[in-house]
Every structure is written in C-alpha cells, then in structure tokens.
Amino acid sequence: MEAEPSDVLLVARCAEGDEGALAELYDRFGRAAYALALRIVRDATQAEDVVQEAFLDLWRTAARFDPSLSRPASYLLTFVHRRAVDLIRREQARPQRGGDVEDIASRASTDDVPASLVASEQGETVRRALADLPPPQRQVLELAYFNGLSQSEIAEHLGEPLGTVKSRTHVALSRLRELLGEGFHA
Amino acid sequence: MNRIPDDVAALISAHALGALEPDQAALAEQHIAASDECRRAYEDALETAAALALAVADSEPPADLRDRIVAAARAERQPVSKPAEKAAAAPRRKFRLAGLLTPSTGFAVIGVAAAIVFALIAVSQHDSASSARDDQQALVAILSAPDAHVVPLKSAAGGPAGGRMIVSGNRAALVSSLRNAPPGRTYQAWGLRPGGASPVPLPTFSGNGDVVILDDVGQYGGVGVTVEPSGGSQTPSAAPFAVATL
Numbered sequence: 196m197e198a199e200p201s202d203v204l205l206v207a208r209c210a211e212g213d214e215g216a217l218a219e220l221y222d223r224f225g226r227a228a229y230a231l232a233l234r235i236v237r238d239a240t241q242a243e244d245v246v247q248e249a250f251l252d253l254w255r256t257a258a259r260f261d262p263s264l265s266r267p268a269s270y271l272l273t274f275v276h277r278r279a280v281d282l283i284r285r286e287q288a289r290p291q292r293g294g295d296v297e298d299i300a301s302r303a304s305t306d307d308v309p310a311s312l313v314a315s316e317q318g319e320t321v322r323r324a325l326a327d328l329p330p331p332q333r334q335v336l337e338l339a340y341f342n343g344l345s346q347s348e349i350a351e352h353l354g355e356p357l358g359t360v361k362s363r364t365h366v367a368l369s370r371l372r373e374l375l376g377e378g379f380h381a
Numbered sequence: 382m383n384r385i386p387d388d389v390a391a392l393i394s395a396h397a398l399g400a401l402e403p404d405q406a407a408l409a410e411q412h413i414a415a416s417d418e419c420r421r422a423y424e425d426a427l428e429t430a431a432a433l434a435l436a437v438a439d440s441e442p443p444a445d446l447r448d449r450i451v452a453a454a455r456a457e458r459q460p461v462s463k464p465a466e467k468a469a470a471a472p473r474r475k476f477r478l479a480g481l482l483t484p485s486t487g488f489a490v491i492g493v494a495a496a497i498v499f500a501l502i503a504v505s506q507h508d509s510a511s512s513a514r515d516d517q518q519a520l521v522a523i524l525s526a527p528d529a530h531v532v533p534l535k536s537a538a539g540g541p542a543g544g545r546m547i548v549s550g551n552r553a554a555l556v557s558s559l560r561n562a563p564p565g566r567t568y569q570a571w572g573l574r575p576g577g578a579s580p581v582p583l584p585t586f587s588g589n590g591d592v593v594i595l596d597d598v599g600q601y602g603g604v605g606v607t608v609e610p611s612g613g614s615q616t617p618s619a620a621p622f623a624v625a626t627l
Contacts, residue, residue, distance in 0.1 A: 212458055214451050221447050229442035231434040247450050254454045264424045269431030277565040280399045321436040339400035340433045346400050365391035372429040
C-alpha cells in the first residue's frame with residue numbers, strides 16, 4: 196500500500212492544477228478551517244464563504260508556497276484567519292466584537308463536544324499551553340486572534356496603555372511558542 | 382545574526398496575529414520585506430498564531446462545501462480573469478525574469494546595470510499567451526529604446542526600496558526586487574498624480590523578479606508600491622512604502 200502523500204506534496208500538486216489534491220487537503224484541514232472561521236465570524240454562512248475563499252487563496256498561490264518557511268496547515272489557516280478578520284472588520288455594525296471573550300482555555304475540560312469532534316491531540320496541546328499562560332497574556336492573544344481586535348482596540352477595551360498591550364502581546368506569543376515546544380507544528 | 386529591536390519584534394508579532402491597523406501593517410511588511418531576520422521571525426510567529434486555531438474544537442462544515450470549493454477551483458483554471466483581478470483598473474501585465482542582469486552588451490538602457498539576459502517565463506496563469514507575447518515585446522522595446530533610463534524605487538527615508546523602473550517614453554517596466562509577498566498579500570503599483578488626486582490602481586505583483594509593464598506613465602508624477610490583500614485594491618490601504626519619482 197502506498198503511503199499517503201504529504202501535505203507539502205498535495206500543495207505542490209495544487210500548483211499543477213490537480214483539484215484532487217485540493218480536495219484531499221480539504222479532507223485533512225477543512226474541519227479545522229471551518230471551526231476557526233466560525234469561531235471568528237460566528238455565522239455559518241459567512242464561515243463557509245471564508246473557508247471557500249481561503250482554500251482558493253491556497254489554490255491560487257500554491258506555486259509560491261515555500262515549505263521551508265511554513266507548513267501547509269498553518270499556511271491555510273493563515274488565509275482563513277485573514278479572510279475572517281477582514282470580514283468582521285468590514286462589518287462595522289457587528290455589535291460587541293470586543294465584549295464577548297470566550298475563554299478557550301477553560302473549554303479544555305468542560306467542552307461537551309463529542310469526542311469524535313474534538314480537535315486532534317494537537318488541539319489539546321494548544322489548549323493546555325493556553326491554560327498555562329498568565330490570564331492577561333491569554334486575553335490579549337484571544338482578543339487579537341479570535342475577536343479580530345487591533346492593538347489599539349485592545350488597549351481601549353482593556354483600558355490599558357497601548358505600549359503595554361504591544362509588549363504583552365509579543366511576550367504572550369513568544370511564551371506560547373515556548374510552551375508548544377519546537378516540535379509542535381500547526 | 383542581527384537582533385531585531387524590541388519594538389519591531391512586537392510589531393511583527395502583532396502583525397502575525399492580524400492585529401495591526403493598515404498603516405502599522407504596512408510598516409511591519411516593510412521590515413519583513415527588508416530583513417531576513419524579520420522575515421523568519423514573522424514566519425515563526427505565523428506558525429504559532431496558526432496553532433491558536435487548533436485550540437478551537439473542530440466543527441463539521443456542510444457536506445457540500447467540499448464540492449463547491451473544488452468546483453470553484455476548477456472554474457479558476459479557465460483563462461478568465463478573476464473578480465479580484467478585475468479590481469485593478471489597468472490590465473494585468475506581469476511576468477518574471479528568470480536569469481537576470483548579467484553584464485553583457487546589447488540594450489541601450491544599461492548605462493546603469495548592464496544588459497539583461499532574460500527568459501520570460503511563468504506568465505501569470507490568467508494571462509493569455511498573446512498578452513504574454515505582447516509584454517515580452519513591450520519589455521524588449523523599453524529596454525532597447527535610446528531614451529530608456531532607470532528610476533530607482535526609494536523609501537520615504539530616501540534609501541533604495543524594492544526595485545527599479547526602466548522608463549522609455551510613456552511606458553515603463555517595473556522590476557521588483559522585493560521578497561515574495563506574505564500569504565494573502567500582494568504588492569500593488571499605483572500611479573501617483575499631482576495635486577492630491579487619488580492614486581490610480583496599477584497591476585499587482587508578488588515579489589522578486591516580477592516585472593510589470595506600465596502604460597501611460599507620462600500622466601503620473603510617480604509610481605508607488607503598497608502591500609494589499611490578495612487580488613489588489615481600488616484604493617491603497619496605506620501610503621506607498623516605495624516611490625519612483627518620474
């Protein structure tokens with residue numbers, strides 16, 4: 196039996212116009228992509244649009260993908276994140292973007308999602324790492340990444356100086372990277 | 382290895398999280414385009430940011446989404462322009478220089494840089510073969526014209542920034558030496574008009590070795606470059622980080 200093609204090989208096939216490779220990448224990462232989009236835009240239809248556009252971003256740019264710089268999953272999820280954040284930023288009318296910070300870390304043990312739907316072991320690793328961050332650091336990461344707030348919006352939301360938010364965000368991301376360890380790859 | 386200053390490192394982290402306003406994002410892109418250390422720090426930060434995505438429990442998308450994506454991808458393989466490309470007012474004229482800038486004889490322009498031995502390849506997949514040929518001919522015409530001259534792109538601080546333009550008459554070839562644009566972003570040229578008139582959108586390009594042919598440059602006081610979302614924009618999302626003054 197042949198080994199499954201690597202993620203990187205699938206992206207290379209996309210660059211050659213192989214739609215089957217795109218479908219295979221969807222089978223591998225579609226659920227994570229949709230979950231992220233839904234978490235940010237909080238609307239199923241919009242989340243579908245975001246995921247579709249993100250996969251097409253990957254499709255269009257597959258020839259430029261550089262496996263020495265990033266991994267296919269994070270490359271795709273970066274597109275998903277950008278598309279989703281762009282969407283909520285355009286929707287100025289969307290109420291209370293900053294007012295509803297869900298504490299992802301606390302869901303590590305209390306989530307009642309069926310086991311089959313819980314993200315991989317990797318998801319558990321990330322939730323544990325987030326739980327290990329000091330709460331203020333976790334908070335700025337979540338406000339930025341999941342709520343799509345800019346640094347100045349976060350400063351305003353928290354009532355803290357912009358400089359504090361900037362340095363705290365940087366420390367938080369660096370610390371998260373350490374906690375995840377060198378061996379961890381999205 | 383150069384150490385990245387703290388404020389730049391913080392800027393790069395925030396950018397990886399998508400948490401910068403457009404002007405700050407443009408500043409971050411400049412650092413990333415200008416320094417290998419910054420580029421690496423950015424890619425590392427993007428990897429960590431993407432790990433955050435995995436903290437969200439998977440959700441099951443609708444069953445037909447997979448087929449819709451594959452169908453849309455198939456549709457894009459046809460040589461029709463994508464909506465995003467229609468956004469640019471100027472026709473997309475872009476190709477890539479493969480081997481380049483070796484000293485030799487030939488083209489008149491090269492009081493500055495020597496002639497260009499070039500192979501024109503990888504025309505954007507959405508360009509037709511005939512427009513690719515037109516572009517090659519346009520480039521040859523520009524490079525070999527007696528009046529061809531080089532205008533460098535400069536940063537606001539006056540330093541060299543990301544490439545040069547070779548101008549002949551009313552046409553120019555913009556040759557990029559920028560690093561490839563990050564995922565989801567593209568470089569875009571803008572025709573800058575005097576008197577504060579809004580910049581005219583010109584073609585997008587992705588990075589090092591890209592060449593875009595610009596027509597009717599005589600009407601502009603300069604050509605600027607910004608970083609835009611993939612597909613380009615109708616109005617620049619920040620002030621140009623590089624400008625060639627015509």
